[in-house]
Amino acid sequence: DAKTTQPTSMDCAEGRAANLPCNHSTISGNEYVYWYRQIHSQGPQYIIHGLKNNETNEMASLIITEDRKSSTLILPHATLRDTAVYYCILLRSNYKLTFGKGTLLTVNP
Amino acid sequence: GAVVSQHPSWVICKSGTSVKIECRSLDFQATTMFWYRQFPKQSLMLMATSNEGSKATYEQGVEKDKFLINHASLTLSTLTVTSAHPEDSSFYICSARLDTIYEQYFGPGTRLTVT
Numbered sequence: 001d002a003k004t005t006q007p008t009s010m011d012c013a014e015g016r017a018a019n020l021p022c023n024h025s026t027i028s029g030n031e032y033v034y035w036y037r038q039i040h041s042q043g044p045q046y047i048i049h050g051l052k053n054n055e056t057n058e059m060a061s062l063i064i065t066e067d068r069k070s071s072t073l074i075l076p077h078a079t080l081r082d083t084a085v086y087y088c089i090l091l092r093s094n095y096k097l098t099f100g101k102g103t104l105l106t107v108n109p
Numbered sequence: 110g111a112v113v114s115q116h117p118s119w120v121i122c123k124s125g126t127s128v129k130i131e132c133r134s135l136d137f138q139a140t141t142m143f144w145y146r147q148f149p150k151q152s153l154m155l156m157a158t159s160n161e162g163s164k165a166t167y168e169q170g171v172e173k174d175k176f177l178i179n180h181a182s183l184t185l186s187t188l189t190v191t192s193a194h195p196e197d198s199s200f201y202i203c204s205a206r207l208d209t210i211y212e213q214y215f216g217p218g219t220r221l222t223v224t
Binding site: 032034036038041042043044045046049087091095096097098099100101102 | 111113115141143145152153154155158200202204206211212213214215216217218220
């Protein structure tokens, strides 16, 4: 399965946009880009997913480059409650999620 | 919508005993449920995939006789850790998905401590 690369950690000021990058240079044509987050000692929470086009929902926006080799998750107005580990995952038709180490986003007051 | 619950949220048991963890999809019917394990400061590791009415498929290295999974209905899957040992202490998390969508919805997790 194709792998993703994310920074280990990032900081963001409360109220500012948080931009979390993800590299997936070996992505296959049928793989979706999924984002989940995990707040400490809780189960992961689904955020957003996309295949080719940019996507937006009430939580975040997902920007996927035209060659699909990288993507960026954008939290438009980060709050303290957005502090979590964010996982960028490639999902194939077998529906299995392979979690990497993710990015620890710390939102500072 | 898409709420998944787990019970219990935490459990302490003695070495050698068995523990059952329940995973329920509360407002949808889950064709497929997944079980994960997460050790401290590590990422989630998929243990097995279960489809309603059929045997679970275990990931490489996961002992199927130790981690018994039953998916008897479209809203309930159970994980039984048999003859638990201290090294089985971990955070166990389930997820569920509808047949018509890709994304999985996760339960809140169960913290197992074996003494």
